[in-house]
Amino acid sequence: MNTTTVPTPQKPWETTNKQRLSTASIIFAAILISFIVIKLTGLDGKLGFLSTLFIVSTLLIFIQQWRLRDKAAAKDSLLSSFALLGMIMTVIPIVSIVYTVVIKGYKGIHFGMFINDMSLNSVNDPIKDGGLLHALVGTIIMVGGALVISFPIGVLTALYLTEIRGKLSRPIPSIVAGLFILSSLVYPVTKSLSGMMGSFALSILMIPTIARTSEEMLRLIPQELREAGVALGGTQWRTVAGVILPAARSGLVTAIILGMARIIGETAPLLLVSGGGDSLNFNPTSGAMGSLPYYIWKAFLTGGTDEAFARAWGGLLVLLAFIFILFGLARFISGRKGN
Amino acid sequence: MEERATEVTTNDGIQKSKDNQEAVEKKMQTQVAPSSLASVAGNRQARVPGSELLGTGLETRGVHAWFGTKHVLSDVSLDFAAGTVTALIGPSGCGKSTFLRTLNRMHEFIPTAAMAGQVLLDGKDIYAPGTDVTKIRLNVGMVFQKPNPFPSMTIGQNVLSGLKLAQIKRSDTDELLESCLERAGLWSEVKDRLNEHGGALSGGQQQRLCIARSLAVSPQVLLMDEPCSALDPGSTFRIEQTISELAKTMTIVIVTHNMQQAARVSDYTAFFLSDGGPGAMIEAAPTSKIFSSPVDKRTEDYVTGRFG
Numbered sequence: 102m103n104t105t106t107v108p109t110p111q112k113p114w115e116t117t118n119k120q121r122l123s124t125a126s127i128i129f130a131a132i133l134i135s136f137i138v139i140k141l142t143g144l145d146g147k148l149g150f151l152s153t154l155f156i157v158s159t160l161l162i163f164i165q166q167w168r169l170r171d172k173a174a175a176k177d178s179l180l181s182s183f184a185l186l187g188m189i190m191t192v193i194p195i196v197s198i199v200y201t202v203v204i205k206g207y208k209g210i211h212f213g214m215f216i217n218d219m220s221l222n223s224v225n226d227p228i229k230d231g232g233l234l235h236a237l238v239g240t241i242i243m244v245g246g247a248l249v250i251s252f253p254i255g256v257l258t259a260l261y262l263t264e265i266r267g268k269l270s271r272p273i274p275s276i277v278a279g280l281f282i283l284s285s286l287v288y289p290v291t292k293s294l295s296g297m298m299g300s301f302a303l304s305i306l307m308i309p310t311i312a313r314t315s316e317e318m319l320r321l322i323p324q325e326l327r328e329a330g331v332a333l334g335g336t337q338w339r340t341v342a343g344v345i346l347p348a349a350r351s352g353l354v355t356a357i358i359l360g361m362a363r364i365i366g367e368t369a370p371l372l373l374v375s376g377g378g379d380s381l382n383f384n385p386t387s388g389a390m391g392s393l394p395y396y397i398w399k400a401f402l403t404g405g406t407d408e409a410f411a412r413a414w415g416g417l418l419v420l421l422a423f424i425f426i427l428f429g430l431a432r433f434i435s436g437r438k439g440n
Numbered sequence: 441m442e443e444r445a446t447e448v449t450t451n452d453g454i455q456k457s458k459d460n461q462e463a464v465e466k467k468m469q470t471q472v473a474p475s476s477l478a479s480v481a482g483n484r485q486a487r488v489p490g491s492e493l494l495g496t497g498l499e500t501r502g503v504h505a506w507f508g509t510k511h512v513l514s515d516v517s518l519d520f521a522a523g524t525v526t527a528l529i530g531p532s533g534c535g536k537s538t539f540l541r542t543l544n545r546m547h548e549f550i551p552t553a554a555m556a557g558q559v560l561l562d563g564k565d566i567y568a569p570g571t572d573v574t575k576i577r578l579n580v581g582m583v584f585q586k587p588n589p590f591p592s593m594t595i596g597q598n599v600l601s602g603l604k605l606a607q608i609k610r611s612d613t614d615e616l617l618e619s620c621l622e623r624a625g626l627w628s629e630v631k632d633r634l635n636e637h638g639g640a641l642s643g644g645q646q647q648r649l650c651i652a653r654s655l656a657v658s659p660q661v662l663l664m665d666e667p668c669s670a671l672d673p674g675s676t677f678r679i680e681q682t683i684s685e686l687a688k689t690m691t692i693v694i695v696t697h698n699m700q701q702a703a704r705v706s707d708y709t710a711f712f713l714s715d716g717g718p719g720a721m722i723e724a725a726p727t728s729k730i731f732s733s734p735v736d737k738r739t740e741d742y743v744t745g746r747f748g
Contacts, residue, residue: 334578335605347592
């Protein structure tokens with residue numbers, strides 16, 4: 102029988118060890134040169150070293166590419182270097198923030214904080230006393246309430262702009278439309294402090310973000326899908342519900358994430374309309390309600406002792422962890438079904 | 441002139457289908473190699489129009505169309521007899537796709553669109569005031585140029601999506617699913633992967649999935665807007681087979697730029713042309729006649745490849 106020898110699968114486009122070695126030697130050379138440069142000049146220090154390193158290594162790679170290949174490849178390498186720089190400059194602040202919060206906040210974390218509130222304690226008490234259960238509950242209730250209010254209004258506003266394309270859709274940007282609906286609902290009833298009022302206030306901030314993002318996401322849905330839905334005998338509403346919104350699902354989750362990111366750290370509006378309570382309150386319709394940003398704000402500003410600062414950083418760490426959990430959950434939900 | 445032409449073709453078609461059947465079958469068995477578009481057209485198997493499901497077909501009376509102030513289609517009167525396949529041919533921009541979209545009221549989906557004239561389905565004007573447009577689109581299905589399965593649905597859900605969109609209750613969905621995919625020539629390829637997403641299929645399979653999807657709501661008429669223009673020859677062949685199969689139970693109108701395709705699949709052919717102004721129908725006749733002895737010089741020039 103005639104047998105074909107099957108070659109082993111290869112990836113010829115990947116970097117070879119030889120190329121890696123040459124890149125590594127260039128970076129090593131760049132580090133060496135930068136070190137010498139900052140010692141000889143007055144640029145000593147971390148920042149000086151890193152900037153010199155960037156300039157030197159970019160130059161070295163540029164020269165290497167020019168010698169190995171041509172001018173176009175050299176220019177290409179220049180762009181890659183700057184893209185990498187941009188990425189690093191974006192990541193550094195994020196990593197730095199998370200690092201700072203974790204380092205300063207872990208001292209303020211203890212199990213008791215998740216089962217106690219601050220009704221019997223002041224922020225200057227030992228960290229082991231009191232907790233932020235009331236703030237966590239308040240944040241969950243108010244952000245959840247804001248989401249329940251904002252998501253339908255925001256998505257309906259976006260649908261009005263993209264699907265119905267009514268007469269109002271040209272002069273009115275989504276931001277104004279969402280705010281108008283909300284302010285006409287909220288202002289007549291703002292009389293007492295409560296968690297629900299906090300939700301309404303947060304919605305004012307959340308709706309524009311959700312409406313704007315959903316609008317962009319719905320515009321990405323190809324027109325052919327709308328035509329296909331309508332051509333199958335669907336009404337516009339059923340086409341939107343059965344075809345357009347499911348197709349835009351991951352985009353709508355992004356809208357929720359951005360909307361929550363916008364509001365979850367808000368302090369001022371909550372202080373005004375929900376009062377900022379220190380005791381556990383599950384009832385959003387009456388009584389002051391705490392929130393994590395308020396808890397942090399209060400510990401920072403009204404305390405002054407090390408205990409209060411540790412408490413604030415601990416609260417910040419919990420807020421950060423809470424945001425990560427929410428975003429991870431949202432991504433998980435949007436990615437679970439579908440593509 | 442046009443009225444008369446279409447009338448003749450309609451009678452001719454019904455007769456042809458009975459007379460020619462045996463002759464054509466014989467011809468197909470002997471595998472005569474077609475030498476021209478006309479002989480390709482003559483080589484087609486004729487069909488018997490008729491069962492009740494088909495209705496009496498689709499007729500248009502003086503259809504005009506505009507986009508904004510631009511007059512893109514002028515005075516088209518054309519009949520689509522039940523159980524026939526009609527090909528609309530002509531160069532780009534001649535209004536044939538626009539005409540197709542007036543037949544199931546998809547034309548009005550474009551905000552600036554306007555139209556005049558009548559489109560009669562079973563003798564009733566689909567543009568009459570008070571007509572439920574969703575019912576019209578249920579009866580006159582459509583397959584688009586680019587395959588567009590719904591991305592959020594599996595293959596099975598895609599086929600049955602019409603039932604959901606039009607809120608039709610059916611208990612025998614499993615049988616319906618199989619029969620639609622069978623008729624679209626896709627069942628054997630996807631029967632084990634009905635829960636995969638439509639996007640996992642090849643372009644030709646996706647287009648057949650879209651055909652299966654439009655069959656699930658049992659339309660009398662199926663409009664196809666260049667259904668094979670994005671597909672390779674093999675998939676095109678499969679879809680043409682599907683069209684021939686479907687034409688036994690429904691009326692089909694197909695827009696195509698491929699004249700071999702028009703010759704292979706259609707019973708009648710209508711030639712559209714725009715001389716800078718609005719597009720108009722130049723000639724409509726049985727397909728073999730259009731490709732062998734067209735009346736109009738411009739039709740002859742187009743089908744023989746002298747322009748367009």
